[in-house]
Amino acid sequence: MARYLLKRLPSTLVVLLAASFLIFVMIRLVPGDPVTALAGPDATEEARAAIRADLGLDRPVLTQYVVWLGQVLTLDLGRSYRLGGQVSDLLATGAANTLVLTITALLLATAIALVASTVGVIADKKWLNAILSAINTVAVAVPTFVTGLVMVLLFAVLLPILPAGGTPPAGYLARIDITVQYLLLPAVCLALPASAALTRFLTESLRTQLRQPYVMTARALGIPRRRIVLTQALRNALPSALTVLGIQFGTLLGGAVLVEAIFSWPGLGRLIEQGISARDYPVVQVLLLLSVAVFVLTQLVTDVLHAALDPRVRLAGSTPGGK
Amino acid sequence: MSSPLLSIEHLAISFSHPRPAVNDISVSIGAGEIVALVGESGSGKSMTARAVLGLLPDGATATGSITLTGADGSETPLLGVGEVALNKVRGRRIAMVFQEPQTALNPVRTIGWQLREALRAHGRVDKAAARERAVELLTQVEIPSPEERLDHYPHQLSGGQRQRVVLALALANEPELLLADEPTTALDVTVQAEILALLSRIRERTGTSILLITHNMGVVAQVADRVVVLQQGDVVEEADTRTLFASPQHAYTKQLLGAVLRLPEPDTRVHALHEVDDRREVEPVVRFDGVHVAYGSRKRGRAFPAISDVTFDVRAGEVVGLVGESGSGKTTLGRLAAGLVPLAGGEVLVAGEDLLGASASRRRELRRSIAFVHQDPQAALDPRVRIGDTISEPLDIHDVGTRAERRARVTELLEAVRLPASYAARLPHELSGGQRQRVAVARALALRPTLVIADEPTSALDVSVQADVLTLFRQLQEELAFACLFISHDLAVVHEVADRVAVLKGGRLVELGPVQRVFAAPRADYTRALLAAVPAPDPSVRPVRADETPDEAADEDGLAS
Numbered sequence: 001m002a003r004y005l006l007k008r009l010p011s012t013l014v015v016l017l018a019a020s021f022l023i024f025v026m027i028r029l030v031p032g033d034p035v036t037a038l039a040g041p042d043a044t045e046e047a048r049a050a051i052r053a054d055l056g057l058d059r060p061v062l063t064q065y066v067v068w069l070g071q072v073l074t075l076d077l078g079r080s081y082r083l084g085g086q087v088s089d090l091l092a093t094g095a096a097n098t099l100v101l102t103i104t105a106l107l108l109a110t111a112i113a114l115v116a117s118t119v120g121v122i123a124d125k126k127w128l129n130a131i132l133s134a135i136n137t138v139a140v141a142v143p144t145f146v147t148g149l150v151m152v153l154l155f156a157v158l159l160p161i162l163p164a165g166g167t168p169p170a171g172y173l174a175r176i177d178i179t180v181q182y183l184l185l186p187a188v189c190l191a192l193p194a195s196a197a198l199t200r201f202l203t204e205s206l207r208t209q210l211r212q213p214y215v216m217t218a219r220a221l222g223i224p225r226r227r228i229v230l231t232q233a234l235r236n237a238l239p240s241a242l243t244v245l246g247i248q249f250g251t252l253l254g255g256a257v258l259v260e261a262i263f264s265w266p267g268l269g270r271l272i273e274q275g276i277s278a279r280d281y282p283v284v285q286v287l288l289l290l291s292v293a294v295f296v297l298t299q300l301v302t303d304v305l306h307a308a309l310d311p312r313v314r315l316a317g318s319t320p321g322g323k
Numbered sequence: 324m325s326s327p328l329l330s331i332e333h334l335a336i337s338f339s340h341p342r343p344a345v346n347d348i349s350v351s352i353g354a355g356e357i358v359a360l361v362g363e364s365g366s367g368k369s370m371t372a373r374a375v376l377g378l379l380p381d382g383a384t385a386t387g388s389i390t391l392t393g394a395d396g397s398e399t400p401l402l403g404v405g406e407v408a409l410n411k412v413r414g415r416r417i418a419m420v421f422q423e424p425q426t427a428l429n430p431v432r433t434i435g436w437q438l439r440e441a442l443r444a445h446g447r448v449d450k451a452a453a454r455e456r457a458v459e460l461l462t463q464v465e466i467p468s469p470e471e472r473l474d475h476y477p478h479q480l481s482g483g484q485r486q487r488v489v490l491a492l493a494l495a496n497e498p499e500l501l502l503a504d505e506p507t508t509a510l511d512v513t514v515q516a517e518i519l520a521l522l523s524r525i526r527e528r529t530g531t532s533i534l535l536i537t538h539n540m541g542v543v544a545q546v547a548d549r550v551v552v553l554q555q556g557d558v559v560e561e562a563d564t565r566t567l568f569a570s571p572q573h574a575y576t577k578q579l580l581g582a583v584l585r586l587p588e589p590d591t592r593v594h595a596l597h598e599v600d601d602r603r604e605v606e607p608v609v610r611f612d613g614v615h616v617a618y619g620s621r622k623r624g625r626a627f628p629a630i631s632d633v634t635f636d637v638r639a640g641e642v643v644g645l646v647g648e649s650g651s652g653k654t655t656l657g658r659l660a661a662g663l664v665p666l667a668g669g670e671v672l673v674a675g676e677d678l679l680g681a682s683a684s685r686r687r688e689l690r691r692s693i694a695f696v697h698q699d700p701q702a703a704l705d706p707r708v709r710i711g712d713t714i715s716e717p718l719d720i721h722d723v724g725t726r727a728e729r730r731a732r733v734t735e736l737l738e739a740v741r742l743p744a745s746y747a748a749r750l751p752h753e754l755s756g757g758q759r760q761r762v763a764v765a766r767a768l769a770l771r772p773t774l775v776i777a778d779e780p781t782s783a784l785d786v787s788v789q790a791d792v793l794t795l796f797r798q799l800q801e802e803l804a805f806a807c808l809f810i811s812h813d814l815a816v817v818h819e820v821a822d823r824v825a826v827l828k829g830g831r832l833v834e835l836g837p838v839q840r841v842f843a844a845p846r847a848d849y850t851r852a853l854l855a856a857v858p859a860p861d862p863s864v865r866p867v868r869a870d871e872t873p874d875e876a877a878d879e880d881g882l883a884s
Contacts, residue, residue: 220413221495227440231440
């Protein structure tokens with residue numbers, strides 16, 4: 001395992017370095033600049049130059065990049081131009097909230113997908129599959145901001161049982177009832193498209209597994225369909241479903257931007273939204289780099305888990321008899 | 324006589340989409356009896372077995388009746404009953420063994436887990452009891468160190484051992500009847516002999532009846548008590564094994580038996596035959612000179628030898644049969660002749676030239692004289708390309724002649740393989756398996772090769788079709804005088820077509836000599852074991868004990884020529 005990770009390390013580092021450079025350059029290509037945002041439209045040329053020098057934006061781009069890279073490597077993320085405070089502090093609070101939201105959504109999506117796909121495949125009823133597939137299509141097709149608004153309308157306005165969103169009180173995670181209140185709507189909203197995609201994939205791979213000869217062997221032994229699906233087919237479908245789940249995690253992080261905006265959830269998504277409108281380079285750069293890092297890390301974890309789930313990969317080369 | 328254990332009466336199976344169906348099949352199996360259900364592809368033999376356990380594919384409808392009669396006289400209908408009723412019979416009273424041991428086991432569960440699952444399908448068992456019973460079952464199917472095997476995954480076992488595990492699964496709940504669907508077809512001949520002997524012993528020990536589904540007449544002759552011959556969904560003949568082989572009544576049975584290739588009787592007189600090498604001075608078409616091939620990366624120390632120090636040649640106009648079991652390196656050697664695998668040592672000379680040392684353009688030229696015919700004609704032909712285009716593809720690639728000339732050549736080639744010229748416009752799926760293989764042969768001959776490498780060209784075909792294709796192949800070879808490296812695991816086929824035969828084992832050449840001599844008086848122990856393992860299509864020559872397996876140690880004492 002350690003050797004495998006070591007082998008993957010160089011390519012991971014190259015990806016991160018390339019991403020950091022692209023992010024740095026691209027963000028400076030976006031029209032508008034932080035000086036205007038900070039100084040306001042009526043500022044004098046001297047005031048603007050002072051701000052520019054203060055932020056170090058008067059130096060060549062490549063120098064700025066090297067300086068920033070050095071800062072990132074020493075974990076000194078600098079100060080936010082606009083939001084005030086250390087970027088690292090902003091990041092810490094935001095990251096915690098976003099992580100809570102995305103992980104909840106991911107678990108929710110996985111649970112929904114597992115239940116929906118196994119129930120559909122085990123029951124194997126035309127009408128049930130038609131209903132499941134219809135729900136699925138709707139869940140994929142309707143954009144997050146629509147489901148979000150509809151859910152706010154339903155559960156916060158018409159039937160006021162949940163808050164329409166907002167910042168939960170500090171230390172909310174310790175109180176499960178408060179956590180559920182604040183987290184439920186955004187998490188469901190975020191989970192829906194992911195769960196639909198995952199359900200679809202898992203259903204298809206379960207069906208493929210059921211056509212495999214080993215399933216015929218199990219059926220001929222008198223093992224009921226339900227048990228074959230749950231203990232054998234699912235186990236075989238899991239490795240590839242995990243890969244899809246890994247990709248979904250990245251998408252969920254992206255989707256969090258919208259959902260956080262709708263429910264004013266104080267996460268990274270809201271932070272990046274504010275950062276981009278203010279051209280707050282230090283904030284945006286680090287956030288984008290972080291999302292790349294998370295994506296790369298997810299892929300790595302997925303591959304490792306994939307190997308752990310499949311004995312043919314796990315035991316490759318360690319035993320005789322396998323060609 | 325009391326009513327048989329299983330009786331299938333007037334079974335008919337139809338499909339919602341066109342495919343070979345079952346018209347009217349009646350078969351009965353008595354207690355402790357081994358009945359063989361014989362027929363070629365499309366005869367309905369597998370569908371009949373699957374119908375017994377209600378395992379027909381979606382869209383199939385079965386009519387007629389299938390009844391299982393218990394020792395107490397109770398009758399259980401099996402056709403048209405629901406899953407719940409079927410699950411009580413499946414595995415417990417009737418179990419099934421499938422053809423492909425490679426895929427019949429769940430790849431991600433251990434052997435022990437799968438055996439426990441089979442046991443708990445019919446009643447509660449605690450872990451310790453299940454483990455004990457699993458060890459007992461693996462012992463029964465004669466797997467060495469069963470205790471250890473329980474924690475292994477299927478991919479860690481050899482093909483033969485996997486089939487034993489499949490058999491152990493089927494025997495888990497002591498069924499009264501075993502349905503064995505081509506249980507040895509995917510196995511090597513020596514392993515096949517072991518599994519067949521095991522099946523016979525299981526019947527003797529437990530009194531389990533066996534319905535054996537097979538296309539191999541040799542297998543039938545070795546183990547069956549009674550034979551039912553199927554042709555396109557109908558029973559054409561039924562008789563006890565000896566009677567059927569001695570005096571087949573139906574024309575189709577005669578045809579089936581006639582198409583079976585037989586090995587010659589061992590003949591010690593041939594032993595004295597002097598092997599003269601009268602063609603030495605002619606340049607061989609291909610010469611392997613002490614070749615070595617290794618698979619895996621040498622850097623990581625995982626390289627294992629696929630071919631070790633093999634030396635022999637194929638001369639112009641000669642057919643050399645390359646025989647061996649899976650893993651013997653016969654396919655690798657075939658690919659080596661065309662320079663398709665990296666050489667780790669030695670030399671491959673094509674028409675006297677070092678193939679791998681030649682320049683790229685020269686290698687291209689040399690390769691032009693080499694053609695391949697592969698095992699599976701279904702996979703070797705592009706399903707979306709018309710037959711005519713498939714055949715002319717090599718001509719197009721090497722830019723031979725004008726378009727009109729190429730078209731004429733395609734017609735000529737189709738004619739040579741006895742197919743009507745109009746087939747040029749057809750797609751592969753419109754052809755039968757045998758016709759597809761003829762197309763593959765035609766394509767191989769397009770560039771007038773001096774060497775044809777035929778890798779198991781007939782093993783995917785039915786016996787009667789196989790005979791036709793072999794006859795055609797032999798005729799073409801004599802007519803066009805190309806040299807041929809004929810790779811096969813089937814000794815009878817090699818005996819039919821080859822002039823000389825090379826026997827490979829574990830990447831080494833164990834015997835080489837003229838076909839008559841090698842088959843009549845083999846010198847290597849391994850060749851003898853290989854020949855002995857072939858089930859003779861004659862019920863009167865059943866082996867007393869088929870547990871003599873080929874010696875594991877490599878022997879090279881049979882080298883001649």
